Amino acid sequence: MSGADPVVTGMGVLAPTGLGRDEHWTNTLDGASAIGPVTRFDADRYPSRLAGEVPRFVPEEHLSSRLLPQTDHMTRMALVASDWALADAGVDPAALPEYGVGVVTAASAGGFEFGHRELENLWGRGPEYVSAYQSFAWFYAVNTGQISIRHGLRGPAGVLVTEQAGGLDALGQARRDLRRGQRMVLAGAVDGSPCPWGWVAQLSTARMSRRTDPTRAYRPFDPEADGYVPGEGGALLVLEREDAARARGALDDGRWYGRITGYASTFDPPPDSGRRANLLRAARAALDDAGLRPGDISVVFADAAGTRAEDAVEAEALRSLFGPYGVPVTAPKTMTGRLSSGGPALDVATALLALRDGVIPPTVNVARPLPDHTLDLVTSPRRGPLSTALILARGHGGFNSALVVAGPGGPPSDPTQP
């Protein structure tokens, strides 16, 4: 199937761990956690006070003064990520066929910091104070629309909302578009706008960690796991049909990252149904889609929800698929927090860098996972040849997605003969 699998030729990364791919990757390998006290608003009054914020991001350095008043913080980050992804791929979209490049992004709550200000304007001052940009700056489709306009991309548009899982679902939809004949799709997610209104919404889930020590707050699979820390950022990837990428010479210099070879999504039954969660089935279906056996997977990037119950579901799924301690598992998101739909997209970028350099980035702040989980959790960088990675993501409410990437060298066995 490799000819039908899209190749990844570019990435744009804005993460708490770094502005740009290289800074993110260096800090991630160093285990340099970016989680700290919230700086964007006064969080002292709230029971959770830590976040993974993107440091030193100055929108004015990247975007025109015309764009600033009409964009939420997360859209500004997404626009910069789109610039970097296309530059990394060496692509000038204007040189490609007019409808040849699509955009698919995931969103979770839209530009809600912008929306929060306009709600305050409406209710605190009156309808005439609501921004003329509110009609599109807040809504879930804003990043896809703005990216399309910025780069003149007129191919198929897509916007998916499945909370965290959306970061993988956007790539899955892009892959489908490429299989239907699209040449190139810019896809992924950049998400999160820390503001009090969004903070209160996340608090309502009762899944956020209430610890104030950044080294102890988000510890998935740990005996002391007590929830997650939210964050902002994500990644956009340039996906191309292999023949189109080859035709423009993008595969000549060995700078491309790999292929998306498998993808699947499933949904959980209601919590009170007594039926099993479907994360395992998503992972298995993604492997089937890739034509791979569990033993072919070099590393798993875990969803790492950070609550005892959800961690147990994921650990059980990994044990069922790979056996106890059957595959290296890592969660570099312990350094960034959970970035809503941006998190899994960032995980895919990180996984591709891991395959490139033959090193698994660490999970931090988890000294030893709960023995019941039987996980080979990677807690310091682990070197060795890596060919394929499985990335898992779960979205609030029962959404499960799984995606398989292979490095440019491809998976170890012939994928057409599983």
Next chain:
Amino acid sequence: MRAPENRRAVITGIGIVAPGAIGVKPFWELLTSGRTATRTITAFDPSPFRSRMAAECDFDPAAEGLTPRQIRRMDRAAQFAVVAAREGIQDSGIDPDALDRSRVGVVIGSAVGCTTSLENEYVVVSDSGSRWLVDHTYAVPHLFDYFVPSSIAAEVAHDRIAAEGPVSLVSTGCTSGLDAVGRAADLIVDGTADVMVAGATEAPISPITVACFDAIKATSPYNDRPAEASRPFDRTRRGFVLGEGAAVFVLEEREHARRRGAEVYAEIAGFAARCNAFHMTGLSPDGREMAEAIRAALAEARTDPSEIDYVNAHGSGTRQNDRHETAAFKLSLGEHARRTPVSSIKSMIGHSLGAIGSLEIAACALAIRHGVVPPTANLREPDPECDLDYVPLEARSVAVSDVLTVGSGFGGFQSAMVLTEPGSRGRAAA
């Protein structure tokens, strides 16, 4: 991914919550009567606003069978979606318990999600907009479900259909209702699923939505004549009237439907989405990106422009949209654009943002079934710039086997879908 083997997606069930019509039967009666459901807003006091009208649903969730707990938990948009899905599932005659749940999915479209509940909750936690550092102790436990509208798709998936395959919410603004169904059909055609419950919902009639459209003067100012406020293609049109509602379908792989003897409304024969990359709210005057979406959808359906019997227009009733769209039809359909009937049901049920695309698909499927095309209400003064046959005021009986429906939305999104009479033709496999 399984081999496609010429798989096709067909509509076997329809469920509707619409202004002036809860249910498929009253919906079709309304659309073919030419009556309008636009009126002065009753959901809240609209007096501070420029445009004070909407097409509202007279919807009683308890009477529609939702439990007190569901009513408390679900935003109005989720309530619409669940009620419409139940009707669609019943209409299809499918037995959810007889299905392989892993092969059943849900895609729901919505542009603004749970915006009404979000605004209501914001007012509580901010003490009516008086504090930026909102008070978490007043937040409802399911506030996050309002923030992230995939909760709507989850509610539908957990309800009657019990789906455990791919489930998602599609949110491409005002093309969400077309894109959700188009993407769901993709999942059937490419072999990921056999049955999809797909459609769209919107319940946007809240102060923040009305204020944001006021701010850009996109909505109709004809407050003294609410029943005549939505005037697509009319010379005097001055904007759209906000609507609400839901349409949810049961889509099935054609052989799956045939095996169980299901009655088919129509086949989703072609679908395409494009961006204009022009402006977040503006439209290019020549309509070329919408024309490209139409051409791509026709090509996928293997339908010649001359075969289109009816065009369901986006027809929002803004100055620029109706001109843009008329140009797009001429570009993509050529001379046939002047021969085929074109109409906008937004003249009657308003513009329900993300939901309207699915409500329009329902109108197309019903036009195929009944051989009647709905009219454009309130079209009394033709606009020289809009010079096609817009079926003014009265429904028309005409044999309909191939239909084109289009949508256009903020963000520059342009989508087109071709529906065909069952058995006539099919979209190319991926």
